[in-house]
Amino acid sequence: MEYPGNLFVVAAPSGAGKSSLVKSLLELDSHLVVSISHTTRPPRGQEHDGREYWFVSEPEFRAMTERGDFFEWAEVHGNLYGTSRAAIESRMAAGEDVILEIDWQGALQIKQLFPHAVLIFILPPSFEELLQRLHRRGEDGADVIETRMANARLEVAQARHFDFVIINALFETALFDLKAIVHAQRLKYAAQRRSRRAVFDALNLS
Template sequence: MEYPGNLFVVAAPSGAGKSTLVKALLELDAKLDVSISHTSRQPRGQEQHGREYWFISADEFNGMAARGEFFEWAQVHGNLYGTSRAAIEERMAHGDDVVLEIDFQGALQIKKLFPYAVLIFILPPSWEELMLRLNRRGDTAPDVIAERMSNAREEVAQARHFDFVVVNAVFETALFDLKSIVHAQRLKYAAQRRNRSAVFRALDLP
């Protein structure tokens, strides 16, 4: 089913800057709304329940999955992550544009269920820079960083399945690229026909 709102799905390897870019995009674009995912992992740092994620137990997560309440779900770095189907569909049905920050597995699941979704992959400029960013976080053990670097090679290889790729070498440039993708999607014929219906009627456009 095609909804009046757009669904933007952003994925990246850990450390590529996905969350920082999406947060900055939301501050620039009041028409965008972020979907908060559910996860079985524990909060990190200053993360809060209902802000970054809905933090629930693995048993609660598995129950929701069994009831078909997730749009998509996947296991990442040993933790479960999922997107509420009802929350996404309700927002898009009302014409809202929604951004999802998820891993590549979930993104590809959504593309199968919802072909109109716009998939965006964030790439680091190099493996060396990705390692530096992971180390700069200062809250991740060396063995975890090694695991994430290993996983990143598989994740980056999936970028070819995405509609757009943004290289986050210079943050301001990457943010401009991300914003341009959102703007371009809103200028497509079907979107303009919905949003500028009076103009289309006046010009006798189908």
């Protein structure tokens, strides 16, 4: 599928810092909109329906998959997550740049559908630091943290399928890297469109 905007996909093991990085990027970049996913995971303390996620029951989620409402969906850490068409289709059609914060399985599905999507994988500096961050965030119980740490070892092996890898050691450095990728992609895409125009102009086509 082709559309006139850029599509960025950010994935990372739980606790690597992707939500914090994407939130800071959005504050700096008014041309970027984030997709709100649907999930069957229960909301955390400060989360609101329609802000971090659309929180739905498993039957509701399954009904959506059967209706074909999702561009992609996956089971992650025992819960279901998906990017609904409704969340991004109109924005994509309007040519806006969209960012998805989803897991690696979803990222690879999106790349199949939208080959020009830019896949970015965020790594923590170490597994020890990842564990510290999950504890410091203080949102998940010991069993949930254990599952996420076990899955993290499988997830980092998927980084090789991504276009870019960012190591989130120092937050400001990682944010700078993320901004640079977004900026570079915008320039590249604009240049490609301009050259197509230039070819059409040269051939006197419209």
